[in-house]
Amino acid sequence: MADGHLFNSISLGGRGGTNPGQLRVHSGGIVWKKQGGGKAVEVDKSDLIGLTWMKVPRSNQLGVRTRDGLYYKFTGFRDQDVSSLTTFFQTSCGIAPEEKQLSVSGKNWGEVDLNGNMLTFLVGSKQAFEISLADVAQTQLQGKNDVMLEFHVDDTTGANEKDSLMEISFHVPNSNTEFLGDENRP
Amino acid sequence: GTSRGAVKPSGELIAYKNVNDIPLPRDFMIQVDQKHEAILLPIYGNMVPFHIATVKSVSSQQDTSRTCYIRIIFNVPGAPFTPQDSSLLKFQEAIYVKEVSFHSKDPRHISEVVQLIKTLRRQVASRESEKAERAT
Numbered sequence: 051m052a053d054g055h056l057f058n059s060i061s062l063g064g065r066g067g068t069n070p071g072q073l074r075v076h077s078g079g080i081v082w083k084k085q086g087g088g089k090a091v092e093v094d095k096s097d098l099i100g101l102t103w104m105k106v107p108r109s110n111q112l113g114v115r116t117r118d119g120l121y122y123k124f125t126g127f128r129d130q131d132v133s134s135l136t137t138f139f140q141t142s143c144g145i146a147p148e149e150k151q152l153s154v155s156g157k158n159w160g161e162v163d164l165n166g167n168m169l170t171f172l173v174g175s176k177q178a179f180e181i182s183l184a185d186v187a188q189t190q191l192q193g194k195n196d197v198m199l200e201f202h203v204d205d206t207t208g209a210n211e212k213d214s215l216m217e218i219s220f221h222v223p224n225s226n227t228e229f230l231g232d233e234n235r236p
Numbered sequence: 237g238t239s240r241g242a243v244k245p246s247g248e249l250i251a252y253k254n255v256n257d258i259p260l261p262r263d264f265m266i267q268v269d270q271k272h273e274a275i276l277l278p279i280y281g282n283m284v285p286f287h288i289a290t291v292k293s294v295s296s297q298q299d300t301s302r303t304c305y306i307r308i309i310f311n312v313p314g315a316p317f318t319p320q321d322s323s324l325l326k327f328q329e330a331i332y333v334k335e336v337s338f339h340s341k342d343p344r345h346i347s348e349v350v351q352l353i354k355t356l357r358r359q360v361a362s363r364e365s366e367k368a369e370r371a372t
Contacts, residue, residue, distance in 0.1 A: 063281025067264040106282060107258040123281060154258055156251025156274045156287030158310045159330040171333065179279045195314075196334055203339070212265035212345065213338040215279055216305065221312040221332040 053077055055138065060126040062091065063111075065185050065201070066214065073124055075135060077142045080114060082124065091122055101139055101147035103132055104177065113150070119166050121182070151176040162220065169199075181218070196221050251287040258283060265345060266306065266338060268352040273360055275308070275353060277336060286310070286333075288360050294353045296346050304343040306350065309335045 054076030061068040062082055071084040079098065082091040093116055102113035110127040112135070127135070139145050153160070153176035160173035167183040181199070188200040198219040251274035252258055259269060264278040275291065276283040292311045298304040312332040340346045 061281075065280055067278065068281045105255050107256055107260060111282075125281070152255055152282075154252035154255055154285055155249065156272075156285040156290065157249060158286055158290040158312075158333040162331050171331075179282060179284045181280055198335075212263045212342050213278055213306070213340045215277075215336065216339045217335070217337040218333065219335040221334040223313065223329060223331075225329050 055131075055135065057126065057131065060124050062089075063123040063125055065182065068125065073126075075138060079143075082122070093122070095143050098143055098145060101145050102150045103136070103147050104150040104152055106152060112147070115166070121166065121168055123180075153178040181215075192219065195223060249287050249289055251285045258285060265340070265342070266349050268349060268356060270352070270356060273356060275349075277308075277338070288353070288356050291353060291357055294350050294357075296350045298343055302341075302343065304340050304346050305337055306340060306346050307335065307337040308353070 054074055057073045057075075059070060060073040060082065061070045062084070069084050069089065071082050071089075073080065073082045077095070079095040080091075080093045084090065093114055097117045098114065099117050100113075100115035102115075104111045104113065106125060109125050110129065110132050112124045112127060114122040114124070116122075136147050139147055153173035155173060157173045157178075160171055160178060161175075163170040163172055164183075168180050169183055170180045171178045183199075185201050186199045187202045190198045190200070192198055196219050198217060200217050201215055203216075251269075251272050257272065258276070259267065261267070261276075261278065261283045264281075264283075266278065267276040267283070268274075269276060269285075272285075273288045274285045275288065276285050278284075286308075290310050292309045294306065294308050296304055296306045310333055312334050
């Protein structure tokens with residue numbers, strides 16, 4: 051099979067943890083199938099609007115952003131996969147993946163970036179974590195400076211994590227004027 | 237002596253230097269890394285580290301069914317009883333993660349995590365205050 055690359059242990063990450071599966075990248079797009087059947091993700095080349103690479107512990111993570119606002123994160127790529135896939139994406143899709151860096155310093159202060167329905171917490175311009183605002187059930191302003199996000203209770207999607215995030219709150223100082231109009235869901 | 241893993245003033249606080257220093261996730265649950273003095277929280281499929289010095293308090297609560305909650309509160313500027321660290325002034329415009337809560341399927345693991353976090357916090361805090369005393 052000349053068309054494309056097949057990767058056998060690639061997991062799809064999301065709110066409930068990760069699911070192992072198989073990913074195929076071909077000239078028409080990206081297909082991921084969950085191990086043992088069930089969920090599949092198909093992204094047509096024409097729906098791809100952005101790709102990112104990020105080094106994560108002992109692996110690499112591919113971020114796939116689609117035209118309809120969805121965002122998938124696939125983990126399990128080796129360093130050599132990154133270079134071969136980058137070339138492939140450039141030649142067959144005309145998209146050059148961007149490189150992102152993961153913050154591992156353990157700081158709890160930084161910046162918040164909103165892009166589509168993803169909220170990214172950045173520490174020193176590196177990504178500490180991302181959350182999808184689509185999973186947020188409620189937002190609350192607590193006091194003058196705190197914004198709380200409450201997540202949907204999610205026990206349907208075969209979540210494999212033992213501990214799941216229910217609430218997170220951010221402290222936004224008065225001097226930060228960037229999010230004055232952004233405290234509620236976009 | 238060496239300052240490896242020591243809690244430095246907030247401006248230099250570093251739990252991990254390298255992405256690959258982060259331990260691999262076990263069952264996507266909260267982990268305490270005593271060696272690096274950090275806690276790791278499962279957020280959207282990734283293990284996210286927070287240095288123990290950013291943790292203000294931790295508590296857990298068990299509900300009627302066999303599930304429980306853990307709440308971790310982080311240090312933020314301006315909160316009462318936060319030690320006034322001059323280096324914090326540098327980050328006045330920053331946004332802080334103030335609090336997280338997790339729902340867990342394993343109450344035993346949660347009570348273990350709460351104990352580990354409290355112990356680690358205490359150890360680091362007493363070491364730091366000793367260090368501060370010696371410095372004066």
